[in-house]
Amino acid sequence: MKRVTLSLLTLAAALSAGFFLTGCEKVKPYLETVKTALDRETEEEAAARKPLAEADIPPPPAPVKMEPVINKEARVSVLGYHDFTDGSSTNDMILNIDDFRSQLQAIKDSQLHVISMRQFLDWKQAKADIPAESILITIDDGWKATHTLAMGVLKEFGYPYTVFFYKNYVNVGGRSLTHDEIRELAANGATLSSHSVSHQNMSSRGGRSEADYDTWLRLELEESHRFLEANFGDTGAVVKTFAFPYGIYSDRALELAREFGYEACFTVNGKKTSWDTEDMEIGRYVVHGTTLANFDPALDFGGGSLTSAGRKLLAESRTETGEEQAPLVTVNPTPNSVLGNRLPLIEIDLSKLTGVDPASIILRVTGFGKVPHQFDNATGLLTYQLPQRLRLDTCGVQLTFRHAGSADNEVIGWTFQIDPIADYLSSDVTAPGKNDPLPADDNKAPAPESQSPTATPSL
Numbered sequence: 298m299k300r301v302t303l304s305l306l307t308l309a310a311a312l313s314a315g316f317f318l319t320g321c322e323k324v325k326p327y328l329e330t331v332k333t334a335l336d337r338e339t340e341e342e343a344a345a346r347k348p349l350a351e352a353d354i355p356p357p358p359a360p361v362k363m364e365p366v367i368n369k370e371a372r373v374s375v376l377g378y379h380d381f382t383d384g385s386s387t388n389d390m391i392l393n394i395d396d397f398r399s400q401l402q403a404i405k406d407s408q409l410h411v412i413s414m415r416q417f418l419d420w421k422q423a424k425a426d427i428p429a430e431s432i433l434i435t436i437d438d439g440w441k442a443t444h445t446l447a448m449g450v451l452k453e454f455g456y457p458y459t460v461f462f463y464k465n466y467v468n469v470g471g472r473s474l475t476h477d478e479i480r481e482l483a484a485n486g487a488t489l490s491s492h493s494v495s496h497q498n499m500s501s502r503g504g505r506s507e508a509d510y511d512t513w514l515r516l517e518l519e520e521s522h523r524f525l526e527a528n529f530g531d532t533g534a535v536v537k538t539f540a541f542p543y544g545i546y547s548d549r550a551l552e553l554a555r556e557f558g559y560e561a562c563f564t565v566n567g568k569k570t571s572w573d574t575e576d577m578e579i580g581r582y583v584v585h586g587t588t589l590a591n592f593d594p595a596l597d598f599g600g601g602s603l604t605s606a607g608r609k610l611l612a613e614s615r616t617e618t619g620e621e622q623a624p625l626v627t628v629n630p631t632p633n634s635v636l637g638n639r640l641p642l643i644e645i646d647l648s649k650l651t652g653v654d655p656a657s658i659i660l661r662v663t664g665f666g667k668v669p670h671q672f673d674n675a676t677g678l679l680t681y682q683l684p685q686r687l688r689l690d691t692c693g694v695q696l697t698f699r700h701a702g703s704a705d706n707e708v709i710g711w712t713f714q715i716d717p718i719a720d721y722l723s724s725d726v727t728a729p730g731k732n733d734p735l736p737a738d739d740n741k742a743p744a745p746e747s748q749s750p751t752a753t754p755s756l
């Protein structure tokens with residue numbers, strides 16, 4: 298303020314002098330003089346104030362509390378596993394460990410991020426951010442193979458995971474885990490969480506009175522967590538989340554879970570989790586040991602899982618001299634196209650790339666998993682004829698391969714759509730005959746198992 302006042306006084310004085318001495322027509326040159334005078338004064342004032350400023354440095358401002366910026370558009374696929382084997386006797390709940398490794402590799406190749414339970418919860422609670430397309434790995438029940446087989450493979454990839462235990466199947470011999478084994482899991486990337494006490498269907502009163510049902514639900518919900526906290530709380534790996542046995546629950550169970558302070562509860566409803574998904578009913582894709590029907594949709598973020606390199610290969614680009622060049626890789630059906638045919642031939646032209654390694658090629662198609670493609674090394678053309686009608690109206694294709702121009706795996710992914718009406722009209726042409734598990738007139742595309750996995754007693 299003082300400086301402004303001085304400057305104004307100087308300006309007034311200079312202007313007056315200018316008018317008196319030379320008259321109005323000479324104002325302009327005098328304004329130049331004034332400006333110079335102002336500049337000089339400013340410097341002098343600054344010099345005059347400097348010692349004061351140095352002697353009287355104000356305290357630094359109090360740190361502003363930064364609110365984390367949360368990506369509310371991010372989505373998470375939660376995977377649910379159970380038991381593993383290194384043999385061939387797989388079923389819905391028992392997965393071969395090599396298939397498990399391939400699935401983790403597919404997650405890695407898709408450049409999806411695997412987050413821990415704590416990261417997941419912090420994002421849901423708006424405390425920290427996560428990558429836009431993330432995967433959360435969970436394993437239920439506490440089978441011995443979680444320790445003997447899965448732990449090592451997860452460690453190879455450095456992926457965190459959550460194990461849901463039910464109290465009555467901890468340290469009881471057979472194929473249950475000992476306390477020491479659980480501690481080892483905790484020391485190797487596992488979060489420990491609850492899966493009830495007795496692993497019974499929590500939606501059923503089972504002949505109990507309303508009051509007894511409440512008491513029993515509380516025991517299943519609360520004692521399972523207290524047990525983990527009492528035995529493994531010192532590992533720092535116990536997190537207050539709960540997986541409903543068989544994915545089944547009642548409104549009362551949800552209420553009591555919330556009341557007890559569970560940060561999240563998990564079901565077996567295979568769908569993506571959004572930021573605003575109800576915390577007490579988080580869906581999971583239960584991965585079966587015999588089919589990728591649930592795994593593939595979990596990894597399909599609608600073409601969004603393209604790597605930046607993959608996008609570049611499928612898009613027009615500019616050379617170093619600025620000339621526009623056609624995409625290096627072309628595909629059919631083209632990205633985001635709409636087809637009137639549920640039995641398309643997939644074609645990928647890799648002829649513009651040099652040194653494609655045929656052994657490195659992996660082609661995956663939504664609902665079919667890894668498929669047996671044909672690759673002609675001479676023409677660079679890769680093809681795959683769908684053997685069965687596509688059941689979903691959106692189909693995702695993902696190609697992983699290596700070529701001379703890339704140090705790492707190249708991943709290309711895209712989706713195309715099926716127009717159900719056009720498909721109906723052309724069903725004579727597209728009817729696949731005896732290989733088709735669906736009747737030719739069934740164009741409503743019934744929801745596949747992947748969309749609503751039915752709970753089975755071994756969940």
Ligand SMILES: [Zn+2]
Nearest residue numbers: 437438542756
């Ligand atoms: Zn279970």
